[in-house]
Amino acid sequence: MPEQSVFAAELSWADYDARVRGGDTPILLPIGSMEQHGHHMPMNVDVLLPVEFARRVASRIGALVAPPFTYGYKSHQKSGGGNHLPGTTSLDGATLVAALRDVLKEFARHGVRRICLFNGHFENSWFIIEGIDLALRELKWSGIDDMKVVVLSYWDFVDKDTINRLYPKGFPGWEIEHGGVLETSLMLALYPEQVRLERAIDHAPASFPPYDVYPPKPEWTPASGTLSSPKEASAEKGEILLQVCADGIVKALETEFPR
Numbered sequence: 001m002p003e004q005s006v007f008a009a010e011l012s013w014a015d016y017d018a019r020v021r022g023g024d025t026p027i028l029l030p031i032g033s034m035e036q037h038g039h040h041m042p043m044n045v046d047v048l049l050p051v052e053f054a055r056r057v058a059s060r061i062g063a064l065v066a067p068p069f070t071y072g073y074k075s076h077q078k079s080g081g082g083n084h085l086p087g088t089t090s091l092d093g094a095t096l097v098a099a100l101r102d103v104l105k106e107f108a109r110h111g112v113r114r115i116c117l118f119n120g121h122f123e124n125s126w127f128i129i130e131g132i133d134l135a136l137r138e139l140k141w142s143g144i145d146d147m148k149v150v151v152l153s154y155w156d157f158v159d160k161d162t163i164n165r166l167y168p169k170g171f172p173g174w175e176i177e178h179g180g181v182l183e184t185s186l187m188l189a190l191y192p193e194q195v196r197l198e199r200a201i202d203h204a205p206a207s208f209p210p211y212d213v214y215p216p217k218p219e220w221t222p223a224s225g226t227l228s229s230p231k232e233a234s235a236e237k238g239e240i241l242l243q244v245c246a247d248g249i250v251k252a253l254e255t256e257f258p259r
Ligand SMILES: [Zn+2]
Pocket: 037, 045, 046, 120, 121, 178, 179, 183
C-alpha cells in the first residue's frame, strides 16, 4: 500500500473524508498568480513556490495541501512589474475574494476547522483577508464558529541574519524582489531545469516615485520585467531559504494548530 499523498486532491473522497471529518487535520491552501517573472523564469513561480512550501510543511505537521489558486490579483507596477505586461493574467479583486470565500466554506462543510493560506503573490494579500473575513462571517451565520484560518507569506519568515547572509551587498526590500534573488534562488534549488539564468538581465533595483499612476506608465518598469537583479541568485541560497522558511512556518503552525 503506497503512503498517502499530502495532496488532498490525490486522495479518494473516502480517504480524504476520514482525514478531515474530525476537524483536526489542517488544510494548507497555496495562492499564487500567473505573472511574468523576467526573461529567465516561467510565469508560474508564484504557484510553484507556495505549493512546495506547503508540501514540505504538510508532511511535518500532518496536514493536507489543497489544489492551489493559479490566478491571483492584478500585478502592481511597484511589486510585480504591472498588469499591462504580456502573459500576466489576473483576476479582479471581487472574483478572487468570491472564489476564496467559496472554497473556504466548502472545506468547512467537509469538517475542516484549521486552514492555512500560503500566499506566493504579494498583490493577493488584502483580497485573501477579505475572502477569509466573508467566509468566517457567513459560517458564523450557519452556526459554525470554530473555524481558524492562518494566513502567511513564506518570505516573511526570512529573519534578519538570513537576509544579511543572502544579500551581502544590501537588501532591496521584499516589494522589489520580484524575479530577483529570493525567487530565483528558490527556483534554482527546486526546479533548476526551469531557470535560464543566462537570460537574466542585470540591472539596478527599480526605483519609483512615492505615488502611482493609472493607466501605468510602462517606462517605470525595467525592460526585463524583474524589479531587482537575479544575478546574485544561487541554488545554495535557495536551500537556505527553503530551510529557514519551512522551519519558521512549521513552528508557527505548531503554535496555532496544536495537536
Ligand atoms: Zn513572484
